[in-house]
């Protein structure tokens with residue numbers, strides 16, 4: 001377990017029955033927050049009258065990137081663009097499975113131009129199958145690959161029509177989930193994968209972010225899920241990134257960290273407070289490049 005400033009934090013938690021967890025090496029795409037500010041409000045976390053520090057955002061983002069690299073992952077970086085303060089949230093700009101790319105189409109006009117910068121990055125990086133969506137689609141903000149199927153959120157950002165489009169373009173089965181709490185406007189602030197490699201994928205989620213029907217779907221699909229509480233959810237603790245063993249998550253999510261440790265994972269706690277002012281956490285900053 002590592003803390004924000006490279007200092008090991010020891011969580012003394014017994015794990016008598018937890019299985020051994022195995023990490024797999026990941027490839028991520030990230031975008032430095034060089035032009036980060038909160039100058040408009042498109043989710044309840046954003047308050048343009050609250051001061052932000054680009055310098056602090058850069059420090060926290062760099063620590064996050066260093067954390068991934070220290071864990072053995074490969075991080076690619078896309079050039080940020082002036083006038084696109086939310087471009088740091090790379091997860092919203094593409095869903096990549098088996099080397100196929102479905103780009104994004106933002107709901108908010110303020111973020112619209114981000115999509116094309118990422119489209120060009122994919123093409124320049126050698127991706128052949130790059131499709132841009134016709135429906136509003138905020139990519140990994142609302143899409144979570146379980147290793148077997150694509151969980152797809154809707155309610156605030158991504159249109160339900162984007163779900164069937166994702167199924168066709170990516171060739172994976174899609175399960176739609178209805179988000180109901182505006183604080184948890186993207187699927188990736190309500191749910192994340194702990195283990196996407198095994199026969200039985202393991203997730204963590206905050207039930208109250210979902211409609212009753214979607215909660216039943218989640219219980220049916222993932223009867224042994226880690227269930228987050230209010231405290232975990234309101235620090236955006238569910239906006240976490242797991243490699244199958246290490247779980248990179250906001251330092252405030254203490255209950256969730258304890259829960260995942262009990263299941264045999266290693267929480268890796270990062271301070272991402274500055275980016276939270278825009279409604280983001282570690283996962284929002286991190287697009288996974290699969291295949």
Ligand code: ARG
Nearest residue numbers: 043089141186278279280284
């Ligand atoms: N300010 C950004 C927005 O509202 C934050 C996006 C966070 N990204 C995420 N994957 N949840 O669009």
